[in-house]
Amino acid sequence: MKYNLSEIIALIKDRRTIYPEKYKSRKVHKEQIETMLEAANWAPTHGMTEPWRFKVFSGNKLRELMHLMAEIYRDTTSPDQFMESKYQRYAERAEKTSYVIAVCMKRQDSERIPEIEEVMAVACAVQNMMLIATAYGIGTFWSTGGGVFSERLHNYLNLGSKDKCLGLIYLGYPEDEWPKGKRGIIYNKVEWYD
Numbered sequence: 690m691k692y693n694l695s696e697i698i699a700l701i702k703d704r705r706t707i708y709p710e711k712y713k714s715r716k717v718h719k720e721q722i723e724t725m726l727e728a729a730n731w732a733p734t735h736g737m738t739e740p741w742r743f744k745v746f747s748g749n750k751l752r753e754l755m756h757l758m759a760e761i762y763r764d765t766t767s768p769d770q771f772m773e774s775k776y777q778r779y780a781e782r783a784e785k786t787s788y789v790i791a792v793c794m795k796r797q798d799s800e801r802i803p804e805i806e807e808v809m810a811v812a813c814a815v816q817n818m819m820l821i822a823t824a825y826g827i828g829t830f831w832s833t834g835g836g837v838f839s840e841r842l843h844n845y846l847n848l849g850s851k852d853k854c855l856g857l858i859y860l861g862y863p864e865d866e867w868p869k870g871k872r873g874i875i876y877n878k879v880e881w882y883d
Contacts, residue, residue: 732814733810741794762835793854794852828862
């Protein structure tokens, strides 16, 4: 066997979502982020388009990004649905998180490759990054939804008209023990055809 399969499977099974509220003050090093990004760059890519693009935020720029996300939440949430605690969470995340990576998809100009295939390639790149983070003991949280898909964030990230932001990945060391995972058995999710 070319690689240690049991270690690879263990790494995959150990990957977890760890929310920024659970990060401690220990900072992630830039070199670790660079290794994660290099792994992302080797994801499968339809037609060799390599659609993944990453914008890495730390320090004051991270605080600026979290302030923008809080403002987007406030401005797009009806008063009866608005939660002050969720609004404040963005500021707290800015202090607890070492880095946030905006995960973006650069749309092929010719649009020869279907958009869904470009999205899948970026998702594979994200999985590669998260596996490297797990190997380092770094917690990750891939945040999507509302503000992430907003035109305001799109413009802030200076994306092209056909490009997309597919999420924000928060990175930090967990303050508690690494969480255990749970999945249903695979045999309930597979059909074989011979």
